[in-house]
Amino acid sequence: MEPDDKGARDAFDEDGRQESETIAGNERDHEADDTVGDVRDIDLDLKQDSEIDDDVDIGVLVIGSRPAIVELDTEIDQNGELDQDADIETEAGDPGGRDIEVAGAQRPEVDQRIDVDVEVSEDDDGNIIVEIDADVEDDVEIESDLDVDVEDDDEDSIDAELDQDSESDGNVDVDVEIRDDLDAEVDVYIASLIGTLAQGAVALEEDDDGTAIDVDLEDEAATDADVDIVVDLNDVDA
Numbered sequence: 071m072e073p074d075d076k077g078a079r080d081a082f083d084e085d086g087r088q089e090s091e092t093i094a095g096n097e098r099d100h101e102a103d104d105t106v107g108d109v110r111d112i113d114l115d116l117k118q119d120s121e122i123d124d125d126v127d128i129g130v131l132v133i134g135s136r137p138a139i140v141e142l143d144t145e146i147d148q149n150g151e152l153d154q155d156a157d158i159e160t161e162a163g164d165p166g167g168r169d170i171e172v173a174g175a176q177r178p179e180v181d182q183r184i185d186v187d188v189e190v191s192e193d194d195d196g197n198i199i200v201e202i203d204a205d206v207e208d209d210v211e212i213e214s215d216l217d218v219d220v221e222d223d224d225e226d227s228i229d230a231e232l233d234q235d236s237e238s239d240g241n242v243d244v245d246v247e248i249r250d251d252l253d254a255e256v257d258v259y260i261a262s263l264i265g266t267l268a269q270g271a272v273a274l275e276e277d278d279d280g281t282a283i284d285v286d287l288e289d290e291a292a293t294d295a296d297v298d299i300v301v302d303l304n305d306v307d308a
Contacts, residue, residue: 111279111280111281112160112168112170112220112280112281112283113280113281113282113283114158114218114283114285115282115283115284115285116156116216116285116287117284117285117286117287118154118156118214118216118286118287118288118289119287119288119289120152120154120212120214120287120288120289120290121289121290121291121292122150122152122210122212122290122291122292123290123291123292123293123294124148124150124208124210124292124293125293125294125295126146126148126206126208126293126295126297127295127296127297128142128144128204128206128297128298128299129296129297129298129299130142130200130202130298130299130301131298131299131300131301132200132301132303133300133301133302133303133304134198134301134302134303134304134306135303136198136303136306137196137197137198138197138198138199138200138301138303139193139197139198139199139200140200140202140301141199141200141201141202142202142204143201143202143203143204144203144204144205144206145204145205145206146205146206147205147206147207147208148207148208148210149208149209149210149211150210150211151210151211151212152212153211153212153213153214154212154213154214154215155214155215155216156215156216156218157215157216157217157218158218158220159217159218159219159220160220160221161220161221161222167222167226167227168220168221168222168226168227168281169219169220169221169222169226169227169229170218170219170220170227170228170229170274170281170283171217171218171219171220171229171230171231172216172217172218172228172229172230172231172232172272172274172283172285173216173217173218173231173232173233174214174215174216174217174231174232174233174270174272174285174287175213175214175215175216175232175233175234175235176212176213176214176232176233176234176235176268176270176287176289177211177212177213177214177235177236177237177268178211178212178236178237178266178267178268178289178290178291179209179210179211179212179236179237179238179266179291180208180209180210180211180237180238180239180264180265180266180291180292180293181207181208181209181210181238181239181240182206182207182208182209182238182239182240182241182262182264182293182295183205183206183207183240183241183242183243184204184205184206184207184240184241184242184243184260184262184295184297185203185204185205185206185243185244186202186203186204186205186243186244186245186258186260186297186299187201187202187203187204187244187245187246187247188200188201188202188244188245188246188247188256188258188299188301189201189202189246189247189248189249190247190248190249190252190254190256190301191249191250191252192249192250192252198252198254198303198306200301202299204297204299206295206297208293208295210291210293211291212289212291214287214289216285216287218283226276228274228276228281230272230274232270232271232272234268234269234270235268236266236267236268237266238264238265238266239264240262240264242260242262244258244260246258252306253305253306253307254301254302254303254305254306255301255302255305256299256300256301256302257299257300257302258297258298258299258300259296259297259298259299259300260295260296260297260298261294261295261296262293262294262295262296263292263293263294263295264292264293265290265291265292265293266290266291266292267288267289267290267291268288268289269286269287269288269289270285270286270287270288271284271285271286272284272285273285
């Protein structure tokens with residue numbers, strides 16, 4: 071018998087947060103006997119909360135009185151993906167028992183790569199040329215899947231399994247080149263924060279009226295990169 075979805079709601083706010091709530095149930099009437107009530111209910115309450123936060127800040131400071139030309143070339147590549155699925159299957163059979171399996175999987179993944187190249191040189195007019203190439207690539211992905219199978223069996227059985235997997239990977243590469251024997255100093259400061267979080271809980275409750283299943287999934291993935299470049303020309307002869 072196909073699942074009977076009572077309702078589903080999905081909403082996004084301005085921060086990229088997705089909240090979804092799904093309630094599904096299956097009701098069957100049986101003849102009253104000594105072990106089974108008139109109505110057996112199976113209610114599934116799924117609450118899923120996922121959030122992606124991706125922020126990159128780049129700053130350049132040139133110290134000194136000598137004329138300087140700063141050429142800044144930046145490339146910011148940010149990819150974010152949310153993938154959330156919920157499947158409910160029910161199968162009618164012998165009302166004397168019931169086998170319920172709840173399986174969930176959460177996989178927040180974050181990959182970040184930061185490349186910064188700085189070159190300081192002098193042109194024919196005596197101006198200091200500061201060339202900066204900064205590339206930041208963020209790949210953020212959240213996948214959440216929930217499968218619930220309900221079958222009538224010879225006896226009551228409940229099996230809940232939640233697989234949580236968080237992964238983060240960061241790579242930072244900085245290259246500084248000072249040409250023309252200039253006495254300039256270049257400092258590159260990079261603060262990178264990568265975080266992933268997967269939390270989930272499954273609560274099952276049975277009584278004479280039926281079975282209630284509560285599933286709460288929470289996924290978060292965040293990247294925060296601050297790149298500050300300081301070029302000190304105080305020791306460069308005018």
